[in-house]
Amino acid sequence: MCAASKDPPTDRQPSPAHLAGARVRVVVAHFDDEALFCGALLAEMRPVMAHLHVVVVTSVETTSAPREVTAPLPLEIERRRRRVAAFDAVCCDLDAGSSQLHIPNLPQTSTRQDANYQERVRTIWAAVRQTGLFTDADVVITHGFTGEYGHPQHRCVHDAVMSLAGSTGPTEIWTFSASGPADLTYRHDTRAKSRLLDHYRHQKVDGSLWLPEHDPRMREWTGVREWYRIQRVVNDCESPT
C-alpha cells in the first residue's frame, strides 16, 4: 500500500506560495474534468508554477455515461473534434503541455471489487508511468477517492495515480474534494474558470449547451469554491496488485 499521509492544514485558502516554482501534473479521466474540477486553481496559479502538464486518461472516442449515446457519423466525428479542440484551447490558455492516453471508460456500474476495475487501475498505472511525467513532478492533481459524484472512471484514475505516486517523484498529491472534508478550500471569483469551461460549451452536437451549472452531479464545482485534499507522498510503493 502507498503510505501517503500528512497532517494537513484545515480549510486553508491556497496562496501562490503553495505552487510557486512547482512542476504540476494534472491527471484526469475525461476531457473537461481539468476545467470543471480544478480550472480556477490552474488558471489563477499558473503564473507562479514552473510547469504544468495535463493528462487525459480516456479517449475522446468513448463516452463517459450511458446517457451519452454515441452519435452517428458524421456527428460523432464532429463531437470528437469539438472535445479535442476545447481541450487544446484550455491547455493553450493555461500554457500547459498535454497528453492523451486513450484508455477506454469503465462501465458506469463498475466497483472497486470488480476484476475489470482492478485491471483498469493497472493499465492506467502503467500508461501514466510510461509518460515519465511523475519523475520530476512536485505536485500531482487528480480525482478524489469517491470519484467526485461516484464516477468509476474518476475513482480508478485516483487509485492508479495514488499507487504510482508512491513509487515515483511527486511530493504531494492534491485530490478533488467537495464541500465535505478538505484541506484547502479555494475561493475564486469564477471568471477565469468560466473562460475555461466556455471552451467546452459546444462539445455537444445535439444543439444543446454543456451546462455543468445545471447538472446536479457537477453543480457543486461551478460556484465560487474548489476543494482539495492534500497528501504528502512517502515513496515506498510497488505496482498495484
Ligand SMILES: [Zn+2]
Ligand atoms: Zn469526468
